[in-house]
Amino acid sequence: MLPDKDEPSGVGGGQAGPVRSEDPAVTLFRQYLRLRTVHPEPDYDAALQFLDRIALELGLPIKKVEVCPGRVIAIITWTGANPALKSILLNSHTDVVPVYQEHWKYDAFAAIKDEDGNIYGRGTQDMKCVTIQYIEAIRRLKSQGKTLSRTVHMMFVPDEEVGGQKGMEKFVEHPEFKKLNIGFALDEGLANPGESFTVFYGEKNPWWITVTCPGNPGHGSRFVENTAAEKLRRVINTFLDFRETEKKRLNTSECFTLGDVTTVNMTMVKGGLTYNMVPAEMDVSFDLRIPPTVNLQEFEERIKQWCKEAGDGVSYKFAQKHMNQSVTSTADSDPWWNAFSMTCKAMNMKLKTEIFPAATDSRFIRAVGLPAIGFSPMNHTPILLHDHNEFLNEDVFLRGIQVYEQLVASLASVPRLVGEA
Numbered sequence: 001m002l003p004d005k006d007e008p009s010g011v012g013g014g015q016a017g018p019v020r021s022e023d024p025a026v027t028l029f030r031q032y033l034r035l036r037t038v039h040p041e042p043d044y045d046a047a048l049q050f051l052d053r054i055a056l057e058l059g060l061p062i063k064k065v066e067v068c069p070g071r072v073i074a075i076i077t078w079t080g081a082n083p084a085l086k087s088i089l090l091n092s093h094t095d096v097v098p099v100y101q102e103h104w105k106y107d108a109f110a111a112i113k114d115e116d117g118n119i120y121g122r123g124t125q126d127m128k129c130v131t132i133q134y135i136e137a138i139r140r141l142k143s144q145g146k147t148l149s150r151t152v153h154m155m156f157v158p159d160e161e162v163g164g165q166k167g168m169e170k171f172v173e174h175p176e177f178k179k180l181n182i183g184f185a186l187d188e189g190l191a192n193p194g195e196s197f198t199v200f201y202g203e204k205n206p207w208w209i210t211v212t213c214p215g216n217p218g219h220g221s222r223f224v225e226n227t228a229a230e231k232l233r234r235v236i237n238t239f240l241d242f243r244e245t246e247k248k249r250l251n252t253s254e255c256f257t258l259g260d261v262t263t264v265n266m267t268m269v270k271g272g273l274t275y276n277m278v279p280a281e282m283d284v285s286f287d288l289r290i291p292p293t294v295n296l297q298e299f300e301e302r303i304k305q306w307c308k309e310a311g312d313g314v315s316y317k318f319a320q321k322h323m324n325q326s327v328t329s330t331a332d333s334d335p336w337w338n339a340f341s342m343t344c345k346a347m348n349m350k351l352k353t354e355i356f357p358a359a360t361d362s363r364f365i366r367a368v369g370l371p372a373i374g375f376s377p378m379n380h381t382p383i384l385l386h387d388h389n390e391f392l393n394e395d396v397f398l399r400g401i402q403v404y405e406q407l408v409a410s411l412a413s414v415p416r417l418v419g420e421a
């Protein structure tokens with residue numbers, strides 16, 4: 001299969017048969033996918049240049065705030081008829097995770113479209129699709145001559161995939177963030193293989209923990225007492241036993257989804273110098289994701305106890321420890337949720353509300369007290385974020401633009417709320 005040319009493309013990957021001309025929104029999506037904003041060295045300049053061009057096309061101002069050296073947040077703003085009202089934030093991150101190219105059918109940065117209209121590339125689901133869908137929805141609303149009462153900000157953020165410390169976590173504390181006067185935010189969600197759309201009203205808290213096990217050193221030919229490895233084994237056993245318990249709870253009547261149980265994965269082990277020296281220290285690291293319903297203080301006490309029981313001197317340290325458990329209202333009486341869910345209902349979309357199993361920049365937005373909903377309009381699509389051969393069908397992508405068109409129009413038309421200017 002031949003890679004499609006950049007533009008004006010149209011043929012489904014060089015197939016014979018009738019030519020379906022490509023929607024310009026799909027062409028733009030494919031152009032954006034070709035930018036290598038991939039870790040560990042994302043080409044953020046390319047993304048910023050692309051966004052400059054978009055702002056120019058839309059006739060909207062773009063603001064850039066460098067929160068850390070080389071880490072710029074860009075904001076394209078469509079001012080509403082009543083700018084004193086709280087605004088709507090459409091958030092997306094510009095970075096993508098790396099690929100194992102040898103496991104991909106096509107070049108992960110060529111945005112190849114196959115004969116079924118499936119577009120392959122890193123970021124097709126996470127979350128370059130959503131970025132372009134926001135842009136295209138605004139483009140269409142503007143070209144229809146619509147004026148919405150609330151201001152809409154599209155925000156483009158770096159470094160979400162590496163934890164957001166130099167991105168959204170910094171920016172929510174920046175005076176420029178306050179100035180945006182945000183009332184409600186949309187951010188990324190996940191695909192759904194069925195007919196429904198999954199909507200996330202909260203997230204699990206990520207805890208990244210390293211447990212250090214000190215022990216007596218000595219010659220590898222002896223029975224050294226109280227070794228690091230013996231303690232390490234106890235630590236691993238307790239964490240992985242807990243993993244089994246949680247795994248068993250999944251898919252039972254009390255826990256329906258991954259968002260309802262604590263996940264534990266052992267992700268790194270370190271220690272030792274040579275075959276014949278008993279090491280003085282061994283380390284093990286875990287990635288834990290804890291639902292907002294868990295008492296975090298009690299949970300940390302359990303970890304403390306596990307370490308104590310593993311032996312003398314066993315200690316732990318956090319590389320990430322998120323404690324904010326705020327969730328966004330999905331009550332019918334909530335004006336934002338009402339606008340969101342009613343608009344989806346009017347489009348005959350079935351929604352499934354869940355807790356996001358991993359972490360997104362929404363956690364920083366919720367942590368400063370703002371409501372945020374995680375939503376990527378991809379149904380009939382396997383969940384392939386961070387996976388090989390990530391793809392999105394162009395029809396699903398195009399339908400998502402229509403969804404945002406309606407959603408943005410109704411969210412930015414939510415009448416003045418109590419306490420608003």
Ligand SMILES: CSCC[C@H](NC=O)C(=O)O
Pocket residue numbers: 160161162163164206320358359360
């Ligand atoms: C905990 S910070 C890392 C954030 C990352 N986000 C997307 O995959 C995640 O691992 O969930």
Ligand SMILES: [Zn+2]
Pocket residue numbers: 093126127160188360
């Ligand atoms: Zn993402």
Ligand SMILES: [Zn+2]
Pocket residue numbers: 097126161385386
């Ligand atoms: Zn991701």
